[in-house]
Amino acid sequence: MKNTEKTMEKIVALCKGRGFVFPGSEIYGGLANSWDYGPLGVELKNNVKRAWWKKFVQENPYNVGLDAAILMNPQVWVASGHVSTFNDPLIDCKSCKMRHRADKLVEGYVQENGLDVNVEAMTQEDLVAFIREKEVPCPGCGKHDFTDIRKFNLMFKTHQGVTEDSANEVYLRPETAQGIFVNFPAIQRTTRRKLPFGVCQVGKSFRNEITPGNFIFRIREFEQMELEFFCKPDTDLEWFQYWRTYCHDWLIGLNVQEEHLRLRDHEPEELAFYSKATTDFEYLFPFGWGELWGVADRTDYDLTQHQEHSGQDLTYFDQEKNEHYVPYVIEPSLGADRMTLALLVEAYDEEVVDEAKKDVRTVMRFHPAIAPFKAAVLPLSKKLSAKAQEIWQQLSKDWMVDFDETGSIGKRYRREDEIGTPYCITVDFDTVGDESKAGDECVTVRERDSMAQVRIPISGLEAYLTEKLAY
Numbered sequence: 001m002k003n004t005e006k007t008m009e010k011i012v013a014l015c016k017g018r019g020f021v022f023p024g025s026e027i028y029g030g031l032a033n034s035w036d037y038g039p040l041g042v043e044l045k046n047n048v049k050r051a052w053w054k055k056f057v058q059e060n061p062y063n064v065g066l067d068a069a070i071l072m073n074p075q076v077w078v079a080s081g082h083v084s085t086f087n088d089p090l091i092d093c094k095s096c097k098m099r100h101r102a103d104k105l106v107e108g109y110v111q112e113n114g115l116d117v118n119v120e121a122m123t124q125e126d127l128v129a130f131i132r133e134k135e136v137p138c139p140g141c142g143k144h145d146f147t148d149i150r151k152f153n154l155m156f157k158t159h160q161g162v163t164e165d166s167a168n169e170v171y172l173r174p175e176t177a178q179g180i181f182v183n184f185p186a187i188q189r190t191t192r193r194k195l196p197f198g199v200c201q202v203g204k205s206f207r208n209e210i211t212p213g214n215f216i217f218r219i220r221e222f223e224q225m226e227l228e229f230f231c232k233p234d235t236d237l238e239w240f241q242y243w244r245t246y247c248h249d250w251l252i253g254l255n256v257q258e259e260h261l262r263l264r265d266h267e268p269e270e271l272a273f274y275s276k277a278t279t280d281f282e283y284l285f286p287f288g289w290g291e292l293w294g295v296a297d298r299t300d301y302d303l304t305q306h307q308e309h310s311g312q313d314l315t316y317f318d319q320e321k322n323e324h325y326v327p328y329v330i331e332p333s334l335g336a337d338r339m340t341l342a343l344l345v346e347a348y349d350e351e352v353v354d355e356a357k358k359d360v361r362t363v364m365r366f367h368p369a370i371a372p373f374k375a376a377v378l379p380l381s382k383k384l385s386a387k388a389q390e391i392w393q394q395l396s397k398d399w400m401v402d403f404d405e406t407g408s409i410g411k412r413y414r415r416e417d418e419i420g421t422p423y424c425i426t427v428d429f430d431t432v433g434d435e436s437k438a439g440d441e442c443v444t445v446r447e448r449d450s451m452a453q454v455r456i457p458i459s460g461l462e463a464y465l466t467e468k469l470a471y
Contacts (some may be wrong), residue, residue: 003346056200088151154207155171175333224336236328251292255347256342275301285342292342348364373400376404422448423445426444
C-alpha cells in the first residue's frame with residue numbers, strides 16, 4: 001500500500017483504538033496538541049529510542065551518551081541565541097482573530113497553487129510582501145485582512161524557587177543540544193576521548209509554538225534524539241557526509257522505503273549564518289512531505305558562544321598538533337515522536353486476503369526491532385492456558401510478549417496483525433496430548449507478513465525468535 005493511499009484519519013483511528021496514542025487529558029476535554037502514549041505506544045516509542053541508541057552509541061565506535069537536566073542556567077539560552085532569536089513570525093487574521101505562523105501560511109499557499117518558491121529562504125519582510133501581493137486567504141475564514149508580523153519567543157518560562165519574580169525565571173529547554181555543549185569539557189576529560197568523538201542524548205524538549213494539528217508530527221512537548229559530533233575544523237565536511245549516510249542507512253535498516261524519503265540540501269540563503277551545510281531528511285506523510293531529521297554542520301559556533309559567555313575554556317588540546325582550538329560540530333537531530341509517526345505510517349497496510357469474500361486485513365508491518373510485542377502466545381482453547389502461560393513466562397524474560405486466549409484463533413491473528421506483532425505462537429491439543437497419546441511439545445509459529453506457519457519444538461522457541469528478531 002503506497003503512502004499516498006494512506007490517510008491520517010485511519011492512522012489516528014488505529015492509534016486511538018488499539019492503544020498507541022490517546023488525546024491528552026481527554027476526560028477534561030483535552031489540551032490542544034497534547035498526546036499520551038498508551039500501552040502499545042510507549043513500547044513502540046521506547047523501541048525507536050532503543051534502536052537509535054543501539055546503532056548510534058552501543059555499536060558506534062565514536063559516540064558516548066549523556067542525560068542532561070531539562071532546567072539549565074538561563075545564561076545558557078542567552079549564549080545559544082534562543083532568548084533573542086528563537087521566535088515564530090506570527091500573524092493574526094483581523095476578521096476571525098485566528099493566529100497563524102506567517103511562513104506556514106505562505107507554505108500552504110505555495111503548495112496549493114504549485115508555485116516554485118523557497119519559503120525557507122524568505123525573510124519576514126518577504127513573507128509579508130508575499131501575503132499582501134498574492135492576497136493569501138485566511139484558512140479559517142477565507143478573508144484577506146492580516147495584522148503585521150509579530151515575533152513570539154517559543155520558549156516556555158517557569159520559575160525556580162518559592163517566589164515568582166524575574167530573578168528566578170528559568171526556561172524549559174527547547175532542545176537537548178545545549179546540555180551537550182556545556183558538558184563538553186567534562187565529557188572529554190572523563191572519557192579521555194580524542195577527536196573525533198560524539199555525544200548522544202535522548203530527552204524531552206518544549207516549544208510553545210502554533211501547531212497545525214498533524215497528530216504527533218508537531219507538538220509542544222516532544223522528545224529528541226540528538227548527536228553532537230566534535231571534530232577537527234578541517235574535517236567537518238567529511239564527517240558531515242559520514243553522518244548523512246549513517247542516518248540514511250539507519251532509516252533504511254528499519255524498513256523505511258527509499259521512495260518515501262528525500263534528502264533536501266539547504267540553499268546558501270537558507271543556511272544559518274554559522275552553518276556550512278545542512279540537509280533535511282524529509283518523509284512522505286499522508287499530509288505531504290515533512291521534515292524528519294536535520295543534519296547540520298554548525299562549525300565552532302556553539303562552543304565559541306558558550307566560551308565567550310561563560311568565560312570558561314572550551315578548547316580542545318590537540319597533542320599531535322600541539323595546539324588548542326575549538327572543535328567543529330556536526331549535528332544530526334531527530335524527533336522521537338516524528339520518527340514514531342513515520343514508522344506508524346510506513347508500517348500501515350491493508351491487504352486483500354480474499355477478494356471474493358471482500359476479506360481485508362489491516363496489518364502493521366513493523367520491523368521486529370520496533371514492534372511493541374515481539375510475539376504473542378495463543379492457546380487454541382482456554383483448557384490449554386496453563387501450558388501457554390508457561391511458554392509466555394519463559395519468553396517474557398527476554399521480550400515483550402502478548403497473551404490472548406479470547407475469541408477464535410483467526411480473530412486473534414488479526415488482532416495481532418493490527419498491532420504489528422511479528423510472530424504468533426499457537427498452543428494446541430497436540431502440544432500437550434491426552435490420555436491416549438503423549439503431547440509432541442511443539443507449537444505452531446505464524447509469521448505476520450507472509451502468514452506462513454511452521455511447527456517447532458517448544459525447546460527451540462528461544463533460539464528461533466533470537467534469530468528472527470535480531471537487530
